[in-house]
Amino acid sequence: xxxxxxxxxxxxxxxxxxxxxxxxxxxxxxxxxxxxxxxxxxxxxxxxxxxxxxxxxxxxxxxx
Numbered sequence: 001x002x003x004x005x006x007x008x009x010x011x012x013x014x015x016x017x018x019x020x021x022x023x024x025x026x027x028x029x030x031x032x033x034x035x036x037x038x039x040x041x042x043x044x045x046x047x048x049x050x051x052x053x054x055x056x057x058x059x060x061x062x063x064x
Contacts, residue, residue: 008016020027039045 016027020030
Protein backbone atom coordinates (compact mmCIF):
# COMPACT_ATOMS: atom_id res chain seq x y z
CA UNK A 1 0.00 0.00 0.00
CA UNK A 2 1.31 3.43 -0.95
CA UNK A 3 1.54 6.24 1.59
CA UNK A 4 1.04 9.95 1.01
CA UNK A 5 1.22 13.04 3.17
CA UNK A 6 -1.36 15.80 2.81
CA UNK A 7 -1.89 19.18 4.42
CA UNK A 8 -5.38 20.05 5.67
CA UNK A 9 -6.83 23.32 6.80
CA UNK A 10 -7.58 23.46 10.51
CA UNK A 11 -11.29 23.53 9.66
CA UNK A 12 -11.11 20.34 7.55
CA UNK A 13 -8.96 18.59 10.15
CA UNK A 14 -11.43 19.40 12.91
CA UNK A 15 -14.37 18.33 10.74
CA UNK A 16 -12.67 15.00 10.02
CA UNK A 17 -11.94 14.43 13.70
CA UNK A 18 -15.53 15.23 14.70
CA UNK A 19 -16.95 13.02 11.95
CA UNK A 20 -14.61 10.27 13.06
CA UNK A 21 -15.97 10.47 16.60
CA UNK A 22 -19.56 10.62 15.40
CA UNK A 23 -19.20 7.63 13.05
CA UNK A 24 -16.93 5.62 15.33
CA UNK A 25 -14.39 5.29 12.49
CA UNK A 26 -10.73 6.20 12.30
CA UNK A 27 -9.91 9.38 10.36
CA UNK A 28 -7.81 7.40 7.88
CA UNK A 29 -10.80 5.16 7.06
CA UNK A 30 -13.01 8.19 6.36
CA UNK A 31 -10.33 9.65 4.08
CA UNK A 32 -9.85 6.36 2.23
CA UNK A 33 -13.61 6.02 1.69
CA UNK A 34 -13.84 9.62 0.45
CA UNK A 35 -11.00 9.11 -2.02
CA UNK A 36 -12.48 5.87 -3.33
CA UNK A 37 -15.91 7.50 -3.71
CA UNK A 38 -14.41 10.42 -5.64
CA UNK A 39 -12.34 8.17 -7.91
CA UNK A 40 -15.40 6.05 -8.74
CA UNK A 41 -17.52 9.13 -9.49
CA UNK A 42 -14.82 10.54 -11.78
CA UNK A 43 -14.34 7.24 -13.62
CA UNK A 44 -10.69 7.11 -12.60
CA UNK A 45 -10.68 3.33 -12.28
CA UNK A 46 -11.49 3.06 -16.00
CA UNK A 47 -8.56 5.21 -17.13
CA UNK A 48 -5.58 3.65 -18.89
CA UNK A 49 -2.07 4.83 -19.65
CA UNK A 50 -1.35 4.64 -23.34
CA UNK A 51 2.06 5.11 -24.88
CA UNK A 52 2.64 6.42 -28.33
CA UNK A 53 4.15 4.15 -30.97
CA UNK A 54 7.62 4.99 -32.27
CA UNK A 55 6.07 6.43 -35.45
CA UNK A 56 3.90 8.80 -33.45
CA UNK A 57 6.78 9.91 -31.21
CA UNK A 58 9.17 11.12 -33.91
CA UNK A 59 8.28 13.89 -36.34
CA UNK A 60 7.71 12.63 -39.86
CA UNK A 61 10.52 13.40 -42.26
CA UNK A 62 9.63 15.22 -45.44
CA UNK A 63 10.47 12.99 -48.36
CA UNK A 64 10.47 14.35 -51.90
